[in-house]
Amino acid sequence: MAGNRAVVYSKPGSVEVRNTDFPELVLKDGPGVNPLNVGRKCEHGVILKVVTTNICGSDQHMVRGRTTAPSGLILGHEITGEVIEVGRDVEFIKKGDLVSVPFNIACGRCRSCKERNTNVCLNVNPDRPGSAYGYVDMGGWVGGQSEYVMVPYADFQLLKFPDKEKAMEKILDLTMLSDIFPTGYHGAVSAGVRPGSTVYVAGAGPVGLAAAHSAQLLGAAVVIVGDLNAERLAQAKSFGCETVNLRENSDLAGQIDQILGSPEVDSAIDCVGFEAHGHGKAHGEAPATVLNSIMEVTRAGGSLGIPGLYVTGDPGAVDEDSKIGTLKIRFGLGWAKSHTFVTGQTPVMKYNRDLMMAILSGRAQIAKAVNATLISLDAAPQAYQDFDRGVSRKFVIDPHGLVK
CATH class of the missing domain: 3.40.50.720 (NAD(P)-binding Rossmann-like Domain)
Known part of the structure; x- marks a missing residue:
């Protein structure tokens, strides 16, 4: 089985890049995982090879010690990736698809999801409505500032880019669709x-x-x-x-x-x-x-x-x-x-497809607006420090060196 590396919150003011388990289609016990979610099977999910994953100001709140985030929590809720493994119950997403992952985790089956309020899904967080990857008190879904990540409810959640080659040309813009x-x-x-x-x-x-x-x-x-x-x-x-x-x-x-x-x-x-x-x-x-x-x-x-x-x-x-x-x-x-x-949290799926089209058509220039800056996974700890000092950059992690 392949390995995995991820950005991990260690203590207030500090993150580290650590070796971690390769993801599986099940939510295992670990730092921050709600006990009621441990062992949750996700045959409706996929494994992604992460293409880009961004550092967010919301992550900084945890890293500064301003939440109850536990040491060892794998960070990252802004994820774009290539599908490399598909669960038994996934019908429409295929291996090789390049997709954007909404930071809200949503089942697509509850009342909130059916009313397009995917920001307050009722079935993914045992503590309260709403969930996100790699975030404190959000059910414990493992974050995506890593080489590989598991994403549940793939058919419902994932936004597939229509042309993989053209998407990679605008990946610094498209990576902003996750959040x-x-x-x-x-x-x-x-x-x-x-x-x-x-x-x-x-x-x-x-x-x-x-x-x-x-x-x-x-x-x-x-x-x-x-x-x-x-x-x-x-x-x-x-x-x-x-x-x-x-x-x-x-x-x-x-x-x-x-x-x-x-x-x-x-x-x-x-x-x-x-x-x-x-x-x-x-x-x-x-x-x-x-x-x-x-x-x-x-x-x-x-x-x-x-x-x-x-x-x-x-x-x-x-x-x-x-x-x-x-x-x-x-x-x-x-x-x-x-x-x-x-x-409240943004219901990402309400907007991401339209914004994708605005990017692909050249109407939106979001990477330029936020000063998107590409870094390696190993550079993430320094980027967190720079971001905390107030530099005007949106750091985009490229774990596999796939972005030209």
Whole structure:
């Protein structure tokens, strides 16, 4: 049997590349695997040879020690790969297919899946609705920052690329279909972005940049991106966004007013999440900052898309309430302005096929927008450190050296 190598969370601030078991069509016991999922047979699944797998900001929350992730957890929920083994019950996916894997694990059979809410599948996580690969409290499905990975419910979940050779030519774009492109797009759609909209995107990390590019694809007139990181703001500016530096000037509404002639936008998107910081040079962690600020700068009747991650358990939080996800949100302001809030994991399958076509047609340039940067599996630990320092790159791991 072939071996396998994977990126593993070892302790706060540290990941390692380790030898691990070659995957099988069964969920075995291991770090983070829910005991009720141990031994779960997956003849409806496939084994993938991983072509690309990306480092995500959500992974960083675990690596920083801001979750209850156990040591030894194999990371990675952004996966693109070639099918090398097919389970007995798989009918339509074939060996050799090149596929994108939605980060949501979904059975295709429960009420949520049938209603296209694959982000809250009822059958894959014994603790609560919704699951993902290589993520804490998500059922224990093994992550894909590895050479090989098992993917369940293949016929339902996998997005097959229609032309393998052409797909490899655009693989740095197509690899974003597993998470951040649909997530950014969902944030923009949830915020009601439409032709002529003015949009504020909080956060210029990869998801924020994906949301900004998505808002442009949806026809927004002006997209404004805010962050504390000048390098990331420069990346947003590189593809036509306006920017506000909240380290240099804490007055968000005033900066928006200078750009638009009004202190309010039609729509806002939170791409920061629970590790948000306050504004200004002396900023500190303040987890409700982004939620409160986007309510302030969104017009009455507007919508807020919130793809940024919020959790129910944060051992490193700044106060006891925040440790259980209780934040000091000005909900009364949102109520008074009749805001619509959309939160939660993105239902990737709702968007990934359309976004694939936008990439293949040349309409979407997501790899350029997020500054996709190819690395080897062995370079992953250093990439995690660089990403944590705030470099404006989306690291794409190529475990087998298959990408030209």
